[in-house]
Amino acid sequence: MRARRIVCTAPLRDDTDCMHRSLCCLCLSLLALLALLCAACSPPPPAPLEQQVYIWQRQWQPSHRQVLTQSKSDFTVLRVLALQFHPKAGWARAYPDLQQLIADGRPVVMVIRLDGQLPQADQAQILGQTASLLAEWQASGVNLQGVEIDHDCASARLPAYMDLLAALRAVLPTNLALSITALPTWLNSPHLEALLHQVDSSVLQVHAVNDPRDGLFDPQQAKRWADAYGKRSEKPFLLALPAYGVAVIEASRQVESEAPLDVSGRRRELLADPQQVANLLTTLDECRPEKLRGIIWFRLPLPGDRRAWPLATLQAVIHGQPLNASITVDVNQAGPLRELTLVSKGNRDVDLPARVSLAGSHCEAADAVAGYRLERGESGPVFVRKQPARLAAGQRQALGWARCSLFEQGAIHVSP
Structure with a gap:
């Protein structure tokens, strides 16, 4: 690499001027050479963070094919729930569509969930169940890349967990990577480095790790945890980020997620805010923790999964696109009868409007449906929301109907 030659061509008045010009040219030459050396020695910018996703449904549906496409x-990688163990319920298999995974072709990580309240790990059972599933998946032709153990045990149980991982590593095929999920509370344990030495990589979970009453996700706390974890881990790790919400049943403090619980009681909805998560990704790009290799999203959203972000929202956050949302009213006319439907536009969910009025219209009859009630305004029917609710991106919800002899253009007024 050659430095550019600096040429001074201005006219010289005397010897002093000449000396000054010569020094100036020398300084400029040195600065140019230094800039070239710095450019040559500067490390290249880090590669973009890898994006992976958890598929957490135990029973696969036809819509999996559509969303995977x-x-x-x-x-880049699909982490698929394969097996769960709970002290009370025992072993429960998930039933992913292996042929669909084969057709998809992306690398797959088999996830085995061991409940954190497990009193003592039965190594023989765990190894036997894992070996059986591995044989089935590998024989089917799935592009299996590794096995992940999801075990949210207490910090005091990490030495026993290490023994389990060592035994599992000894029987796993050498071409399969072993990974685990990790909790921020483990940062206080002196055993963390030894635990991570047993695996090829790990996944730091930074959502749903505190008391649900404190919220589902705190982006500032997540960044602090990731920075601290990067300093403790000698191996690559990924960050598990939320793309979903839950409901806390206040009387029992149970948490309801994608599957409804047969429990009565008032529910308080908690949602990971897409804009907060997007801001965290920007921060991670600007100041990346040591050893952070990628992001794993929980979870792959399916149509009808009422507490997961819509796929459009997740894609917008992943690719750094602006988040926007609005509500419009779609009118389907059949003679004097008009059916009114709320439509969510944009790529994120939006609050349902507090009021929708049909001002200036001559409507003889009307009625509201779903979460709205009908009131009579001075200029026409008014649809009033009963309680706060949200509409996901791209979704539609019936508002009501009106029978009008005159329906003026621009008669619909939507109030936030």
């Missing part, structure tokens, strides 16, 4: 370019 739509997200083909968004996620």
Whole structure:
């Protein structure tokens, strides 16, 4: 690499001027050479963070095929729930569509969930169950890349967990990577480094790790945890980020997620805010924790999953696109009868409007449906929301109907 030659061509008045010009040219030459050397020695910018996703449904649906196709370019690896163990319920298998995973072709990580309240790990059972599933998945032709153990045990149980991981590593095929999920509370344990030495990589979970009453996700706390974890881990790790919400049943403090619980009581909805998560991704790009290799999203959204972000929202956050939302009213006319439907526009969910009025219209009859009630305004029917609710991106919800002899253009007024 050659430095550019600096040429001074201004006319010289005397010897002093000549000396000054010579020094100036020398300084400029040195600065140019230094800039070239710095450019040559500066490390290249880090590669973009890898994007992976958890598929957490125990029973696969036809819509899995559609969503996997739509997200083909968004996620490099699929982490698929395969098996769960709970002290009370015992072993429960998930039933992913292996042929669909084969057709998809992306690398797959088999996830085995061991409940954190497990009193003592039965190594023989865990190894036997894992070996059986591995044989089935590998024989099917799934592009299996590794096995992940999801075990949210207390910090005091990490030495016993290390023994389990060592035994599992000894029987896993050498071409399969072993990974685990990790809790921020483990940062206080002196055993963390030894635990991470047993695996090829780990996944730091930074959502749903505190008391639900404190919220589902705190982006500032997540960044602090990731920075601290990066300093403790000698191996690559990924960050598990939320793309969903839950409801806390206040009387029992139970948490309801994608599957409804048969429990009565008032529910308080908690949602990971897409804009907060997007801001965290920007921060991670600007100041990346040591050893952070990628992001794993929980979870792959399916149509009808009422507490997961819509796929459009997740894709917008992943690709750094602006988040926007608005509500319009779609009118389907059949003679004097008009059916009114709320439509969510944009790529994120939006609050349902507090009021929708049909001002200036001559309506003889009307009625509200779903979460709205009908009131009579001075200029026409008014649809009033009963309680706060949200509408996901791209979704529609019936508002009501009106029978009008005159329906003026621009008669619908939507109030936030």
